[in-house]
Amino acid sequence: MKRFLLSLFVGLSCVTTPVLAQNGPLRIEITDGVIEPLPFAVPNLVPATPGDVQIGADLARVISADLSGTGLFREVPSSAYISGINDFNAPVQYADWKAVNAQALVTGAVSTSGDTLTVQFRLYDVFSNAELGNGLQFTGSVQGWRRMAHKVADAVYSRITGEGGYFDSRVTFVSESGPKDQRAKRLAIMDYDGANVQYLTDSSSIVLAPRFSPSGDRVLYTSYETGAPRIYVLDVGQVQRRVLEQKEGTMSFAPRFAPNGHTVVFSLTEGGNTDIYTMEIASGEIVRRTSAPSIETAPSYSPDGSQIVFESDRSGTQQLYVMPASGGEATRISFGQGRYGTPVWSPRGDMIAFTKQSKGRFHIGVMRTDGSEERLLTASFLDEGPTWAPNGRVIMFARETQGAQGRSGLYSVDISGRNLKPIPTPDGASDPAWSPLQD
């Protein structure tokens, strides 16, 4: 038995298997009008040596937090366990887990060797008396242990929901401190759950709206470093930045990468008029994509790179439009009451998230790419700037509270409108941007 399991793990390092098409009870359809969260258990991972006991407990804690944080799962507390998992390779006592109503059971083993961390896990469908998918093994660095936990949780989430995971991802955002009229802003990056915050710039000048490259290795943002807003590209690993070319006497902002990773779409303001342009990062070549006396801004590519959604007040108020990536005629897609801004195309390509202002309130909403099936997910004094989780099922955004003591923080919400919750950050925070899943 032991030999069989070991052979399964060979060659599976850092690879997730495709989801099994199992139609047992262990299945969550995210689109359902759910839901009673699915109870699961994650006993502490079995340590290879006594020195690995702590990390085994820490890994289980993060796996559990990832799953519970979706609102789709509920942890069975370890105090309820009838038996523990002391041997990763021993047969699971299904009856003990049925008795505590743990429908899913995640078991794991952990070992460390120098700076290398190895994590194995298995997922069991308790009420079917069966393993769901094969065991997987991940290796990484000891300092990067949280990523190992996120990878396990992603695999579990993916197998049970049939959706891609999103836990092994990062968020770049603007960290804010100080009162409203003297607010200091600096770029920061953190894990999706708020852990491992790192600052990428100081707060000596205003920085706005960081956006990840398709591979997550670079971030575009807007900074007032030279006095006027200009676009910078920052290498996340090296924390090195450079300013992009800019026409003299103009202002540029609202950049986003094209899916090809070498074109940037952005807004450029000249003589008080704001239009949409693209730039090749390598050559600095700029091409104008809209020409109207109105404000055209907040552009975002479709995932196939063929179209751009943006906001314009050409009709008299802010509304959403879609045009070919090369420019040309734009089609208005928002028609509801109120003003629409900051459209962002879902990574799945099926929806567009936006900010809506109506009757003095702000909302985060989603609609189909043709503007149909508009759905508002939130409402508050000021909600703004949605960004998609890599699987297109969760949205993060910034919420600012009202009044002189107003403070901005990050929140996430399912595209169903469920599971609205704050994301912990050390200071105030705004302008979140979610990375793709990490390699």
Place this chain on the structure above:
Amino acid sequence: MSILKKTLMIGAMVAISACTNAGRFGDDAYGSGGAGSGAIVPGSANDPTSTAYFNQTVGDRVLFLVDQSNLSPEAQLVLDGQAKWLMTNADYVAVIEGHADEQGTREYNLALGARRANAAREYLISRGVAPNRLKTISYGKERPIEICSEEACYAKNRRAVTVLSAGLTG
């Protein structure tokens, strides 16, 4: 750099910081300074060639309606005064800062602030100020001066402010 020019610049800096204080602690700045009545202290608010005079007496800012960049008759009156002053005091250049209130999305407010700054600039040019003396910048909703979440504050934040600096050569 000539000594005169240095003095001018320092004077302007002092005036700007004095103005900042005046805005925030108005009574302190004016209340006890009555000793030199009538005398013109260079760089002070009663020196008509000073930045302080421009900011306080001419008026350095114009306000806008929600989501608008049209200049009201009141705003045009202020800008007429600014144009006149700038024509008289040819050593100064200006950056016109456009701002929006917090009730809007970040990118749109940046673009809206740029529209407002540009509206003020175009008006000053139409009144005879040389275009190369006037630059614009937008801060969107990033730099409110009033922090309450009510129209009383929003109205003051929707502004275009003409910020002077000395140093135009030739």
